[in-house]
Amino acid sequence: MRSAINSPSYHVPIDGFSQIIEAPSVGRTLHLSGLTARTSTGEMVGPGDMRAQASQVLENMEVILEAAGATLDHVVSIRTYVTDIEAYPEIDEVWREAWGAVWPASTMVEVARLWDERQMVEMEAVAVVPE
Amino acid sequence: MRSAINSPSYHVPIDGFSQIIEAPSVGRTLHLSGLTARTSTGEMVGPGDMRAQASQVLENMEVILEAAGATLDHVVSIRTYVTDIEAYPEIDEVWREAWGAVWPASTMVEVARLWDERQMVEMEAVAVVPE
Amino acid sequence: MRSAINSPSYHVPIDGFSQIIEAPSVGRTLHLSGLTARTSTGEMVGPGDMRAQASQVLENMEVILEAAGATLDHVVSIRTYVTDIEAYPEIDEVWREAWGAVWPASTMVEVARLWDERQMVEMEAVAVVPE
Numbered sequence: 001m002r003s004a005i006n007s008p009s010y011h012v013p014i015d016g017f018s019q020i021i022e023a024p025s026v027g028r029t030l031h032l033s034g035l036t037a038r039t040s041t042g043e044m045v046g047p048g049d050m051r052a053q054a055s056q057v058l059e060n061m062e063v064i065l066e067a068a069g070a071t072l073d074h075v076v077s078i079r080t081y082v083t084d085i086e087a088y089p090e091i092d093e094v095w096r097e098a099w100g101a102v103w104p105a106s107t108m109v110e111v112a113r114l115w116d117e118r119q120m121v122e123m124e125a126v127a128v129v130p131e
Numbered sequence: 132m133r134s135a136i137n138s139p140s141y142h143v144p145i146d147g148f149s150q151i152i153e154a155p156s157v158g159r160t161l162h163l164s165g166l167t168a169r170t171s172t173g174e175m176v177g178p179g180d181m182r183a184q185a186s187q188v189l190e191n192m193e194v195i196l197e198a199a200g201a202t203l204d205h206v207v208s209i210r211t212y213v214t215d216i217e218a219y220p221e222i223d224e225v226w227r228e229a230w231g232a233v234w235p236a237s238t239m240v241e242v243a244r245l246w247d248e249r250q251m252v253e254m255e256a257v258a259v260v261p262e
Numbered sequence: 263m264r265s266a267i268n269s270p271s272y273h274v275p276i277d278g279f280s281q282i283i284e285a286p287s288v289g290r291t292l293h294l295s296g297l298t299a300r301t302s303t304g305e306m307v308g309p310g311d312m313r314a315q316a317s318q319v320l321e322n323m324e325v326i327l328e329a330a331g332a333t334l335d336h337v338v339s340i341r342t343y344v345t346d347i348e349a350y351p352e353i354d355e356v357w358r359e360a361w362g363a364v365w366p367a368s369t370m371v372e373v374a375r376l377w378d379e380r381q382m383v384e385m386e387a388v389a390v391v392p393e
Contacts, residue, residue: 005292005326005329005330006326006329007325007326007328007329008302009302009322009325009326009329010297010300010301010302010322010325010326011300011301011302011303011304012295012298012300012304013304017295018295019294019295019297019326019329020292020293020294020295020326020327020329020330021292021293022290022291022292022293022330023291023292023293025288025289025290025291026156027156028153028156029153029154029156030136030151030152030153030154031151031152031153031154031207031208031235031236031257032150032151032236033143033148033149033150033151033236033237033238034237034238034239034240035141035150036143038141038142038143039141039142040139040140040141040142041142042142042143042144060140060141063138063140063141064136064137064138064140064141064150064151065151066138067136067137067138067140067150067151068136068151068153076293077293079238079386081238081240085375085376085377088377104293105293105294105295105386106295106296107295107296107341107343107384107386108296108377109296109343109373109374109375109376109384110373110374110375110376111240111241111242111243111373111374112240112241112242112243112373112374113216113240113241114216114240114241115216115219115239122238122240124210124236124238126208126293157287158287159284159287160284160285160287161267161282161283161284161285162282162283162284162285162338162339162366162367162388163281163282163367164274164279164280164281164282164367164368164369165368165369165370165371166272166281167274169272169273169274170272170273171270171271171272171273172273173273173274173275191271191272194269194271194272195267195268195269195271195272195281195282196282197269198267198268198269198271198281198282199267199282199284210369212369212371242371242372242373242374243371243372243373243374244347244371244372245347245371245372246347246350246370253369253371255341255367255369257339
Protein backbone atom coordinates (compact mmCIF):
# COMPACT_ATOMS: atom_id res chain seq x y z
CA MET A 1 0.00 0.00 0.00
CA ARG A 2 0.92 3.63 -0.37
CA SER A 3 3.23 5.04 2.26
CA ALA A 4 2.04 8.54 3.22
CA ILE A 5 3.83 11.17 5.27
CA ASN A 6 1.88 14.04 6.77
CA SER A 7 2.91 16.98 8.92
CA PRO A 8 0.64 18.37 11.66
CA SER A 9 1.85 21.84 10.61
CA TYR A 10 -0.19 21.84 7.40
CA HIS A 11 -3.83 20.91 7.09
CA VAL A 12 -5.96 20.04 4.09
CA PRO A 13 -9.66 19.61 4.82
CA ILE A 14 -9.99 16.45 2.73
CA ASP A 15 -10.18 13.06 4.42
CA GLY A 16 -7.51 10.66 3.16
CA PHE A 17 -5.47 13.41 1.50
CA SER A 18 -1.74 12.62 1.53
CA GLN A 19 0.78 15.42 1.74
CA ILE A 20 3.67 13.22 0.63
CA ILE A 21 3.78 9.74 -0.83
CA GLU A 22 7.10 7.98 -0.62
CA ALA A 23 7.57 5.72 -3.63
CA PRO A 24 9.00 2.22 -3.13
CA SER A 25 12.76 2.67 -3.50
CA VAL A 26 13.20 -0.29 -5.83
CA GLY A 27 10.61 -1.19 -8.43
CA ARG A 28 9.12 -0.65 -11.84
CA THR A 29 8.17 2.97 -12.51
CA LEU A 30 5.19 3.45 -14.83
CA HIS A 31 4.37 6.81 -16.39
CA LEU A 32 0.73 7.03 -17.46
CA SER A 33 -0.42 9.40 -20.17
CA GLY A 34 -3.31 11.76 -19.56
CA LEU A 35 -6.36 9.50 -19.50
CA THR A 36 -9.77 10.50 -20.79
CA ALA A 37 -13.26 9.03 -20.55
CA ARG A 38 -12.96 7.11 -23.80
CA THR A 39 -13.81 3.42 -24.12
CA SER A 40 -12.07 0.54 -25.91
CA THR A 41 -13.63 1.77 -29.15
CA GLY A 42 -12.58 5.38 -28.59
CA GLU A 43 -16.10 6.53 -27.76
CA MET A 44 -16.49 9.35 -25.20
CA VAL A 45 -18.48 8.40 -22.09
CA GLY A 46 -20.74 10.79 -20.20
CA PRO A 47 -20.48 14.20 -21.87
CA GLY A 48 -21.83 16.73 -19.37
CA ASP A 49 -21.60 14.24 -16.52
CA MET A 50 -18.47 14.72 -14.39
CA ARG A 51 -19.14 11.72 -12.18
CA ALA A 52 -19.53 9.41 -15.16
CA GLN A 53 -16.38 10.75 -16.80
CA ALA A 54 -14.30 10.54 -13.63
CA SER A 55 -15.51 7.00 -13.13
CA GLN A 56 -14.55 6.01 -16.69
CA VAL A 57 -11.11 7.65 -16.30
CA LEU A 58 -10.47 5.60 -13.17
CA GLU A 59 -11.70 2.46 -14.89
CA ASN A 60 -9.29 3.15 -17.75
CA MET A 61 -6.48 3.74 -15.29
CA GLU A 62 -7.25 0.39 -13.70
CA VAL A 63 -7.29 -1.56 -16.95
CA ILE A 64 -4.12 -0.06 -18.35
CA LEU A 65 -2.33 -0.58 -15.03
CA GLU A 66 -3.52 -4.17 -15.14
CA ALA A 67 -1.92 -4.53 -18.58
CA ALA A 68 1.32 -3.48 -16.90
CA GLY A 69 0.93 -5.87 -13.96
CA ALA A 70 -0.07 -3.10 -11.59
CA THR A 71 -3.11 -1.87 -9.68
CA LEU A 72 -4.51 1.42 -8.42
CA ASP A 73 -2.73 0.68 -5.12
CA HIS A 74 0.61 1.23 -6.89
CA VAL A 75 -0.24 4.80 -7.95
CA VAL A 76 2.03 7.21 -6.09
CA SER A 77 1.06 10.45 -7.78
CA ILE A 78 -1.81 11.86 -9.84
CA ARG A 79 -2.54 15.09 -11.64
CA THR A 80 -6.12 15.95 -12.45
CA TYR A 81 -7.14 18.55 -15.02
CA VAL A 82 -10.77 19.63 -15.00
CA THR A 83 -12.79 22.14 -16.95
CA ASP A 84 -15.02 22.92 -13.95
CA ILE A 85 -13.44 22.59 -10.54
CA GLU A 86 -16.79 23.24 -8.83
CA ALA A 87 -17.68 19.68 -9.80
CA TYR A 88 -14.91 18.33 -7.56
CA PRO A 89 -17.35 16.68 -5.11
CA GLU A 90 -18.41 14.31 -7.91
CA ILE A 91 -14.80 13.30 -8.49
CA ASP A 92 -14.24 12.96 -4.76
CA GLU A 93 -16.92 10.26 -4.61
CA VAL A 94 -15.19 8.28 -7.34
CA TRP A 95 -11.80 8.66 -5.71
CA ARG A 96 -13.02 7.39 -2.33
CA GLU A 97 -13.90 4.12 -4.01
CA ALA A 98 -10.67 4.01 -5.99
CA TRP A 99 -7.95 5.01 -3.56
CA GLY A 100 -8.99 3.52 -0.26
CA ALA A 101 -7.73 5.06 2.98
CA VAL A 102 -4.49 6.56 1.64
CA TRP A 103 -4.61 8.75 -1.46
CA PRO A 104 -1.77 9.19 -3.94
CA ALA A 105 -0.01 12.55 -3.94
CA SER A 106 -2.57 14.68 -5.75
CA THR A 107 -2.88 17.98 -7.55
CA MET A 108 -6.01 19.29 -9.28
CA VAL A 109 -6.36 22.42 -11.39
CA GLU A 110 -9.02 23.90 -13.62
CA VAL A 111 -7.66 24.36 -17.13
CA ALA A 112 -9.02 26.38 -20.04
CA ARG A 113 -9.77 23.36 -22.20
CA LEU A 114 -8.99 19.72 -22.87
CA TRP A 115 -8.48 18.34 -26.38
CA ASP A 116 -11.98 16.93 -26.93
CA GLU A 117 -14.44 19.66 -26.00
CA ARG A 118 -16.72 17.08 -24.37
CA GLN A 119 -13.90 15.99 -22.06
CA MET A 120 -14.39 17.45 -18.54
CA VAL A 121 -11.66 15.64 -16.67
CA GLU A 122 -8.28 14.15 -17.58
CA MET A 123 -5.94 12.36 -15.20
CA GLU A 124 -2.31 11.36 -15.46
CA ALA A 125 -0.42 9.24 -12.96
CA VAL A 126 2.86 7.71 -11.90
CA ALA A 127 2.80 4.23 -10.42
CA VAL A 128 5.62 2.26 -8.87
CA VAL A 129 5.42 -1.52 -8.50
CA PRO A 130 7.82 -2.64 -5.77
CA GLU A 131 10.19 -5.48 -6.57
CA MET B 132 13.93 2.71 -26.98
CA ARG B 133 10.85 3.48 -24.99
CA SER B 134 8.97 0.54 -23.59
CA ALA B 135 5.23 1.10 -24.02
CA ILE B 136 2.36 -0.85 -22.49
CA ASN B 137 -1.11 -0.53 -23.96
CA SER B 138 -4.42 -2.12 -23.07
CA PRO B 139 -6.98 -3.08 -25.72
CA SER B 140 -9.66 -1.89 -23.27
CA TYR B 141 -8.86 1.79 -23.80
CA HIS B 142 -8.42 3.52 -27.13
CA VAL B 143 -6.90 6.85 -28.06
CA PRO B 144 -7.33 7.81 -31.71
CA ILE B 145 -3.72 9.00 -32.09
CA ASP B 146 -1.18 6.82 -33.88
CA GLY B 147 1.88 6.10 -31.74
CA PHE B 148 0.19 7.22 -28.51
CA SER B 149 1.47 5.27 -25.49
CA GLN B 150 -0.83 4.61 -22.58
CA ILE B 151 2.03 3.69 -20.23
CA ILE B 152 5.77 4.06 -20.57
CA GLU B 153 7.83 1.92 -18.24
CA ALA B 154 11.03 3.71 -17.30
CA PRO B 155 14.31 1.79 -17.23
CA SER B 156 14.57 0.48 -13.67
CA VAL B 157 18.19 1.54 -13.23
CA GLY B 158 19.54 4.72 -14.73
CA ARG B 159 19.98 8.47 -14.55
CA THR B 160 16.71 10.35 -14.08
CA LEU B 161 16.62 13.82 -15.64
CA HIS B 162 13.92 16.35 -14.79
CA LEU B 163 13.54 18.99 -17.50
CA SER B 164 12.10 22.41 -16.76
CA GLY B 165 9.27 23.80 -18.86
CA LEU B 166 10.89 24.60 -22.20
CA THR B 167 9.90 27.53 -24.37
CA ALA B 168 10.67 28.57 -27.95
CA ARG B 169 13.63 30.74 -26.96
CA THR B 170 17.02 30.50 -28.64
CA SER B 171 20.56 30.53 -27.22
CA THR B 172 20.30 34.32 -26.98
CA GLY B 173 16.92 34.24 -25.24
CA GLU B 174 15.03 35.42 -28.31
CA MET B 175 11.49 34.11 -28.85
CA VAL B 176 11.02 32.13 -32.07
CA GLY B 177 7.80 32.15 -34.13
CA PRO B 178 5.25 34.28 -32.26
CA GLY B 179 1.86 33.39 -33.70
CA ASP B 180 3.23 30.23 -35.34
CA MET B 181 2.51 27.10 -33.29
CA ARG B 182 4.42 24.79 -35.61
CA ALA B 183 7.55 26.95 -35.44
CA GLN B 184 7.33 27.22 -31.65
CA ALA B 185 6.74 23.51 -31.13
CA SER B 186 9.66 22.79 -33.40
CA GLN B 187 11.95 25.13 -31.44
CA VAL B 188 10.81 23.62 -28.13
CA LEU B 189 11.73 20.15 -29.38
CA GLU B 190 15.07 21.44 -30.69
CA ASN B 191 15.74 22.92 -27.26
CA MET B 192 14.78 19.67 -25.60
CA GLU B 193 17.22 17.85 -27.85
CA VAL B 194 20.16 20.18 -27.17
CA ILE B 195 19.71 20.26 -23.42
CA LEU B 196 19.30 16.47 -23.30
CA GLU B 197 22.51 16.25 -25.32
CA ALA B 198 24.26 18.37 -22.69
CA ALA B 199 23.18 15.70 -20.20
CA GLY B 200 24.33 12.79 -22.36
CA ALA B 201 20.79 11.89 -23.37
CA THR B 202 18.56 11.96 -26.45
CA LEU B 203 14.86 12.33 -27.22
CA ASP B 204 14.68 8.51 -27.16
CA HIS B 205 15.27 8.62 -23.40
CA VAL B 206 12.20 10.78 -22.71
CA VAL B 207 9.66 8.74 -20.76
CA SER B 208 7.08 11.41 -20.01
CA ILE B 209 6.06 14.83 -21.32
CA ARG B 210 3.58 17.48 -20.31
CA THR B 211 2.53 20.04 -22.90
CA TYR B 212 0.84 23.32 -22.04
CA VAL B 213 -0.70 25.25 -24.92
CA THR B 214 -2.65 28.47 -25.21
CA ASP B 215 -4.73 27.12 -28.10
CA ILE B 216 -5.36 23.39 -28.15
CA GLU B 217 -7.05 23.63 -31.56
CA ALA B 218 -3.55 24.01 -32.98
CA TYR B 219 -2.67 20.50 -31.82
CA PRO B 220 -2.34 19.14 -35.39
CA GLU B 221 0.66 21.44 -35.91
CA ILE B 222 2.34 20.02 -32.80
CA ASP B 223 1.45 16.49 -33.87
CA GLU B 224 3.52 16.95 -37.04
CA VAL B 225 6.54 18.01 -35.03
CA TRP B 226 6.13 15.12 -32.59
CA ARG B 227 5.97 12.50 -35.35
CA GLU B 228 9.44 13.57 -36.40
CA ALA B 229 10.71 13.73 -32.82
CA TRP B 230 9.37 10.65 -31.10
CA GLY B 231 9.46 7.93 -33.73
CA ALA B 232 7.12 4.96 -33.46
CA VAL B 233 6.64 4.98 -29.68
CA TRP B 234 5.67 8.21 -27.94
CA PRO B 235 6.52 9.13 -24.36
CA ALA B 236 3.66 9.14 -21.86
CA SER B 237 1.94 12.38 -22.78
CA THR B 238 -0.56 14.87 -21.41
CA MET B 239 -1.64 18.09 -23.10
CA VAL B 240 -3.87 20.80 -21.68
CA GLU B 241 -4.87 24.30 -22.70
CA VAL B 242 -3.89 26.78 -20.01
CA ALA B 243 -4.96 30.38 -19.47
CA ARG B 244 -1.52 31.84 -20.17
CA LEU B 245 2.20 31.18 -20.25
CA TRP B 246 4.77 33.59 -18.84
CA ASP B 247 5.73 35.34 -22.08
CA GLU B 248 2.51 36.34 -23.80
CA ARG B 249 4.00 35.37 -27.18
CA GLN B 250 4.64 31.84 -25.93
CA MET B 251 2.01 29.43 -27.31
CA VAL B 252 3.46 26.12 -26.17
CA GLU B 253 5.65 24.98 -23.30
CA MET B 254 6.84 21.44 -22.69
CA GLU B 255 8.39 19.74 -19.70
CA ALA B 256 9.78 16.21 -19.63
CA VAL B 257 11.31 13.42 -17.61
CA ALA B 258 14.03 11.35 -19.24
CA VAL B 259 15.74 8.24 -17.94
CA VAL B 260 19.09 7.11 -19.34
CA PRO B 261 19.55 3.40 -18.62
CA GLU B 262 22.82 2.31 -17.08
CA MET C 263 22.76 20.00 -3.43
CA ARG C 264 20.93 19.91 -6.69
CA SER C 265 22.91 18.86 -9.74
CA ALA C 266 21.97 21.07 -12.69
CA ILE C 267 22.81 20.63 -16.35
CA ASN C 268 22.50 23.57 -18.72
CA SER C 269 23.20 23.94 -22.42
CA PRO C 270 24.60 27.15 -23.90
CA SER C 271 22.26 26.59 -26.87
CA TYR C 272 19.15 27.56 -24.89
CA HIS C 273 18.76 30.61 -22.74
CA VAL C 274 16.23 31.52 -20.08
CA PRO C 275 16.53 35.07 -18.74
CA ILE C 276 16.09 34.01 -15.10
CA ASP C 277 19.10 33.84 -12.80
CA GLY C 278 19.49 30.42 -11.17
CA PHE C 279 17.09 28.74 -13.59
CA SER C 280 18.05 25.08 -14.20
CA GLN C 281 17.30 23.49 -17.55
CA ILE C 282 17.78 19.96 -16.22
CA ILE C 283 18.12 18.59 -12.72
CA GLU C 284 19.60 15.15 -12.45
CA ALA C 285 18.09 13.30 -9.50
CA PRO C 286 20.35 11.27 -7.21
CA SER C 287 20.38 7.81 -8.75
CA VAL C 288 19.78 6.00 -5.45
CA GLY C 289 17.54 7.44 -2.76
CA ARG C 290 14.08 7.99 -1.38
CA THR C 291 11.68 9.56 -3.88
CA LEU C 292 8.99 11.77 -2.37
CA HIS C 293 5.96 12.90 -4.34
CA LEU C 294 4.37 16.03 -2.85
CA SER C 295 0.73 16.89 -3.43
CA GLY C 296 -0.25 20.33 -4.68
CA LEU C 297 0.39 22.62 -1.72
CA THR C 298 -1.71 25.64 -0.90
CA ALA C 299 -1.33 28.61 1.46
CA ARG C 300 -3.25 26.93 4.29
CA THR C 301 -1.95 26.73 7.84
CA SER C 302 -1.95 23.91 10.40
CA THR C 303 -5.59 24.73 11.16
CA GLY C 304 -6.61 24.80 7.49
CA GLU C 305 -6.93 28.58 7.38
CA MET C 306 -6.03 30.34 4.12
CA VAL C 307 -3.17 32.83 4.40
CA GLY C 308 -2.95 36.07 2.38
CA PRO C 309 -5.95 36.16 0.05
CA GLY C 310 -5.14 38.75 -2.63
CA ASP C 311 -1.44 38.74 -1.69
CA MET C 312 0.65 36.56 -4.01
CA ARG C 313 3.87 37.10 -2.09
CA ALA C 314 2.27 36.05 1.20
CA GLN C 315 0.70 32.98 -0.39
CA ALA C 316 3.87 31.91 -2.18
CA SER C 317 5.76 32.32 1.07
CA GLN C 318 3.24 30.16 2.95
CA VAL C 319 3.34 27.49 0.25
CA LEU C 320 7.12 27.29 0.55
CA GLU C 321 6.87 27.17 4.33
CA ASN C 322 4.41 24.30 4.02
CA MET C 323 6.73 22.53 1.60
CA GLU C 324 9.54 22.90 4.09
CA VAL C 325 7.58 21.52 7.05
CA ILE C 326 6.14 18.54 5.21
CA LEU C 327 9.56 17.72 3.74
CA GLU C 328 10.94 17.90 7.26
CA ALA C 329 8.33 15.36 8.38
CA ALA C 330 9.80 13.08 5.69
CA GLY C 331 13.40 13.69 6.72
CA ALA C 332 14.06 15.98 3.75
CA THR C 333 14.71 19.64 3.03
CA LEU C 334 14.09 22.10 0.20
CA ASP C 335 17.57 21.21 -1.08
CA HIS C 336 16.27 17.76 -2.00
CA VAL C 337 13.58 19.10 -4.32
CA VAL C 338 14.41 18.11 -7.90
CA SER C 339 11.31 19.31 -9.68
CA ILE C 340 8.43 21.72 -9.09
CA ARG C 341 5.26 22.66 -10.90
CA THR C 342 3.61 25.96 -10.06
CA TYR C 343 0.03 26.81 -10.93
CA VAL C 344 -1.00 30.45 -10.61
CA THR C 345 -4.17 32.37 -11.28
CA ASP C 346 -2.24 35.48 -12.36
CA ILE C 347 1.14 34.91 -13.97
CA GLU C 348 1.85 38.66 -14.04
CA ALA C 349 2.49 38.35 -10.32
CA TYR C 350 5.49 36.09 -11.00
CA PRO C 351 8.04 38.65 -9.70
CA GLU C 352 6.52 38.27 -6.22
CA ILE C 353 7.02 34.50 -6.38
CA ASP C 354 10.53 34.97 -7.74
CA GLU C 355 11.50 36.83 -4.57
CA VAL C 356 10.27 33.98 -2.40
CA TRP C 357 12.05 31.39 -4.54
CA ARG C 358 15.40 33.19 -4.36
CA GLU C 359 15.29 32.73 -0.61
CA ALA C 360 14.09 29.14 -0.83
CA TRP C 361 16.18 27.54 -3.58
CA GLY C 362 19.60 29.09 -3.25
CA ALA C 363 21.91 29.21 -6.25
CA VAL C 364 20.52 26.20 -8.14
CA TRP C 365 16.79 25.94 -8.75
CA PRO C 366 14.82 22.72 -9.12
CA ALA C 367 13.53 21.92 -12.59
CA SER C 368 10.59 24.28 -12.82
CA THR C 369 7.44 24.86 -14.83
CA MET C 370 4.88 27.59 -14.20
CA VAL C 371 1.53 28.06 -15.92
CA GLU C 372 -1.51 30.24 -15.39
CA VAL C 373 -4.59 28.10 -14.89
CA ALA C 374 -8.26 29.01 -15.01
CA ARG C 375 -8.87 28.37 -11.31
CA LEU C 376 -7.67 26.57 -8.21
CA TRP C 377 -10.01 24.76 -5.83
CA ASP C 378 -10.37 27.50 -3.22
CA GLU C 379 -11.19 30.72 -5.07
CA ARG C 380 -8.89 32.67 -2.73
CA GLN C 381 -5.96 30.47 -3.65
CA MET C 382 -3.63 32.27 -6.11
CA VAL C 383 -0.75 29.81 -6.24
CA GLU C 384 -0.36 26.08 -5.78
CA MET C 385 2.89 24.14 -6.00
CA GLU C 386 3.68 20.46 -6.28
CA ALA C 387 7.13 18.92 -6.10
CA VAL C 388 9.24 15.81 -6.34
CA ALA C 389 12.13 15.44 -3.93
CA VAL C 390 14.82 12.78 -3.82
CA VAL C 391 16.84 12.16 -0.68
CA PRO C 392 20.11 10.44 -1.62
CA GLU C 393 21.08 7.33 0.33
